[in-house]
Amino acid sequence: MEIIEYTGKWKDKWDSFVQDSNNGTMFHLQKFFDYHTPGKFSFNHLIFLNKDKIAAVLPGSKIGNRYESPIGASYGSIVTKDIKFNEAMEIVGTLIEYGRKNGLKEIELTAAPVVYENKPNQNLDFAMLWQGFTYKLHYISSAIKLDPNIDIISRFSQSIRRNVRRSLENPDISIEINDRYDEFYPILLENKSRHGVKPTHTFEDLLKLNSLLPENLKLFMVYFKDKPIAGSLMFFVNRTCALCFYNMLLYDYQELKPIQRVMYEVVKYSTEAGYNYVDIGVSQDTMASNPMTPSLSLIEFKEKFDAKTVMRNTLHIRL
Numbered sequence: 001m002e003i004i005e006y007t008g009k010w011k012d013k014w015d016s017f018v019q020d021s022n023n024g025t026m027f028h029l030q031k032f033f034d035y036h037t038p039g040k041f042s043f044n045h046l047i048f049l050n051k052d053k054i055a056a057v058l059p060g061s062k063i064g065n066r067y068e069s070p071i072g073a074s075y076g077s078i079v080t081k082d083i084k085f086n087e088a089m090e091i092v093g094t095l096i097e098y099g100r101k102n103g104l105k106e107i108e109l110t111a112a113p114v115v116y117e118n119k120p121n122q123n124l125d126f127a128m129l130w131q132g133f134t135y136k137l138h139y140i141s142s143a144i145k146l147d148p149n150i151d152i153i154s155r156f157s158q159s160i161r162r163n164v165r166r167s168l169e170n171p172d173i174s175i176e177i178n179d180r181y182d183e184f185y186p187i188l189l190e191n192k193s194r195h196g197v198k199p200t201h202t203f204e205d206l207l208k209l210n211s212l213l214p215e216n217l218k219l220f221m222v223y224f225k226d227k228p229i230a231g232s233l234m235f236f237v238n239r240t241c242a243l244c245f246y247n248m249l250l251y252d253y254q255e256l257k258p259i260q261r262v263m264y265e266v267v268k269y270s271t272e273a274g275y276n277y278v279d280i281g282v283s284q285d286t287m288a289s290n291p292m293t294p295s296l297s298l299i300e301f302k303e304k305f306d307a308k309t310v311m312r313n314t315l316h317i318r319l
Contacts, residue, residue: 001055001090003098006030006045014047017054022082023117023124025237026216027073028059035208041072046098048078048091056080056091058109066106067099074243077111077315078124088123092131099319107317108136113310115143115277116241128315136316140294142307143241144278146271152264157304160260167261174223175265181206183228184219184248191248197286199246206233220265222249222258230258232266241277242270263305280307 006014011030018024026032033043041061048056057079060069070076078091099107109128114120144155153161167173185203192199201209210217216237222230230249236242244266249258263280270278280302285293299309 001048001050001094003094004047004049006043006047006057010047013054014045014057017057018079020081021079022119022121023112024057024079025075025112025116025241026213026235027070027075027112027237028057028079029213031212032209033059033072035205035212036072043071046095048094055087058095060109062104065104066108067104068108070110075110075112075116075237075312077109080124082119082121083123085123085127088127089131092124092127092133096131096317096319105319107133107319108314109133109316110137110312110314112237112241113141113143113279113312115145115279115310116238118238118240125313125315128317131317133315133317135313137314138292139282139284139312139314140299141282141310141312142280142299142302143310144267144280144305144307146267146275146277148271152267152271155306156264160304163257163260164264167257167264170256172225173256173258173261175262176221176223177218177269178221179210179219180221180228181210181219183221184231184233184246187228187231187248187250188246190250194251195286218269220262220269222262224253224256224258229253229256230262232259232262234266234270236270236273236275240275241279242266242275243279244281247280267305279310280305282312 015029015031018028044060044062046058047054058069059076060067061071153164188199216235218234220232220234221228232244233246234242235245247259267278283295283298283302284291285295
């Protein structure tokens with residue numbers, strides 16, 4: 001097995017491999033990286049070849065003498081098919097050997113949580129730990145296991161059930177799946193400004209992502225009469241998991257509980273579309289000095305939708 005550096009001639013083969021993989025997501029696609037302004041990041045994506053066939057891919061970047069994945073994305077690390085343990089060991093060993101030969105001193109990889117995998121397979125994780133990687137960070141994410149045989153509202157807490165039913169009975173409240181990013185983005189800006197931060201994406205970023213990956217992005221908008229009051233931007237990252245990337249509301253309308261209604265609609269849509277999980281995102285206290293500090297109130301709120309904790313892990317090695 002050998003590692004070569006990605007070039008544009010591999011784009012179609014790379015994306016096809018990710019689409020057919022066991023653990024790849026939209027964040028691993030070259031089509032996804034195309035949304036970044038040229039020059040914003042310096043990428044050094046890697047391809048693992050075994051007898052001239054792709055065995056694995058690793059998006060990321062060399063930053064000085066360290067290699068980091070992801071860069072410019074939410075999740076990274078090594079993408080594979082549903083591999084056996086021996087192949088996982090070979091892939092990790094090949095990466096470590098490549099790092100040493102190319103003067104790398106550190107490698108840091110953050111994969112999607114295990115619920116994003118089509119078939120849960122932690123061979124790679126163990127192979128990394130056995131060959132010298134250690135855990136550097138753990139982030140809390142909250143995921144809802146979907147089940148078409150269970151009534152959705154019955155899974156929610158009593159207060160959520162009551163508020164969703166009231167919303168469903170209110171003729172002035174409606175939900176649309178549309179591309180009205182011009183209506184959603186002001187709500188996003190207003191929400192983020194309350195916490196003194198800016199959104200991860202600009203308005204232009206969202207438009208470009210939507211044009212590049214129209215099947216992966218769906219915008220759920222909540223309207224009171226004709227006024228947009230809330231929205232959930234969903235990233236359907238692979239055939240297994242849907243990710244709530246932004247859940248936002250106008251606080252002047254919070255008494256209508258639009259986030260609770262849109263969460264019901266998201267879970268309903270994702271269940272009917274055959275997904276296994278809805279990930280509501282990480283729940284860290286961003287104001288704390290320790291990045292692992294949990295946001296207890298946010299975790300408790302997500303648990304009201306029957307969400308359970310899954311971990312987003314960062315593995316690190318010094319060479």
